[in-house]
Amino acid sequence: KKQQLKGIINFKPVTQDGKEMELSANISSLKELDVALSSGANGVGLFRTEFLYMDRSRLPREEEQFEVYRNVAEKLGQKPLIIRTLDIGGDKQLDYFELPEEDNPFLGYRAIRICLDKTDLFKTQLRAILRAGHYGNVKIMYPLISSVEEVRAANGLLQACKDELRAEGVPYAEDMKAGIMIELPAAVLIADMLAEEVDFFSIGTNDLIQFTLAVDRMNEQISHLYEPYHPSVLRMIKLTVEAAKRQGIHVGVCGEMAGDIKALPIWLALDVDELSMSSHSLLPVKERLLSLRQQESRDLFERLMRCKTSAEIHEIVKLKTADEQ
Numbered sequence: 100k101k102q103q104l105k106g107i108i109n110f111k112p113v114t115q116d117g118k119e120m121e122l123s124a125n126i127s128s129l130k131e132l133d134v135a136l137s138s139g140a141n142g143v144g145l146f147r148t149e150f151l152y153m154d155r156s157r158l159p160r161e162e163e164q165f166e167v168y169r170n171v172a173e174k175l176g177q178k179p180l181i182i183r184t185l186d187i188g189g190d191k192q193l194d195y196f197e198l199p200e201e202d203n204p205f206l207g208y209r210a211i212r213i214c215l216d217k218t219d220l221f222k223t224q225l226r227a228i229l230r231a232g233h234y235g236n237v238k239i240m241y242p243l244i245s246s247v248e249e250v251r252a253a254n255g256l257l258q259a260c261k262d263e264l265r266a267e268g269v270p271y272a273e274d275m276k277a278g279i280m281i282e283l284p285a286a287v288l289i290a291d292m293l294a295e296e297v298d299f300f301s302i303g304t305n306d307l308i309q310f311t312l313a314v315d316r317m318n319e320q321i322s323h324l325y326e327p328y329h330p331s332v333l334r335m336i337k338l339t340v341e342a343a344k345r346q347g348i349h350v351g352v353c354g355e356m357a358g359d360i361k362a363l364p365i366w367l368a369l370d371v372d373e374l375s376m377s378s379h380s381l382l383p384v385k386e387r388l389l390s391l392r393q394q395e396s397r398d399l400f401e402r403l404m405r406c407k408t409s410a411e412i413h414e415i416v417k418l419k420t421a422d423e424q
């Protein structure tokens with residue numbers, strides 16, 4: 100089976116009726132990029148930068164970050180690289196960075212909230228990313244966005260960094276595209292407004308499911324309630340993609356659901372542009388993509404949207420066994 104999948108590495112990711120889908124990788128280090136590229140990734144749809152901050156005893160300096168981002172960007176050449184700004188807090192802590200004790204860390208001081216508060220820390224990263232953009236096809240993405248104000252504040256700091264770099268004569272990417280993760284229900288409900296402020300969306304289904312259902316994604320006692328195929332989650336996804344499409348911006352998915360082959364007809368039906376996933380999912384997803392039709396996916400999705408329970412949805416998306424086919 101593995102051998103058979105290897106055979107499709109260089110195949111164009113396209114359905115039977117011609118819908119192309121960018122299949123990209125989620126990575127968190129330069130090392131993981133090799134696996135991604137050898138699995139046929141179109142690019143990197145999510146570079147989680149947390150590891151750069153977690154693997155050490157102090158904050159990484161601009162030069163250190165720049166080296167890592169530039170190496171990844173150069174290795175990808177013209178293939179796109181989306182670098183996500185620091186997403187710590189919640190379950191991800193830094194030993195050397197005192198975060199307050201919180202009753203609800205997932206709802207607390209984390210991600211873009213820290214970055215917009217500790218602007219020196221944020222600007223160091225923004226500068227490193229902008230500089231790396233000179234050496235490849237780099238885009239920047241902000242996590243955990245809940246409002247237009249946050250986007251404007253982050254983009255304002257990005258602009259300030261560009262002005263500084265220009266004044267210093269340091270090369271950087273002037274036209275770097277900036278996008279956001281859609282992973283909070285608040286962001287979904289104002290997706291039309293957010294779409295006017297950014298160049299792209301990437302749906303973070305991991306957090307979107309957690310926050311839509313109010314189910315802690317780390318809590319095993321309630322893991323049976325963590326349900327990607329909940330009707331509310333499908334509605335969230337639909338609202339987001341439709342808002343992006345109306346505004347004409349690029350829309351991808353980078354949570355675990357992107358790598359779940361059962362979910363593929365959903366993305367095809369909505370005409371999502373990109374799926375970014377763990378490298379090991381790339382070939383299985385591509386294999387199924389090659390066998391599907393977008394039109395049939397649309398019909399299937401209409402049925403899904405009428406389902407009132409997750410059980411009904413599962414019944415429709417489940418993969419047929421060999422003898423049912």
Ligand code: PEP
Binds near residue numbers: 145302303355
């Ligand atoms: C997500 O929330 O879906 C996501 C991709 O980001 P992370 O898993 O790093 O929170």
Ligand code: MG
Binds near residue numbers: 242282303305306
């Ligand atoms: Mg997330």
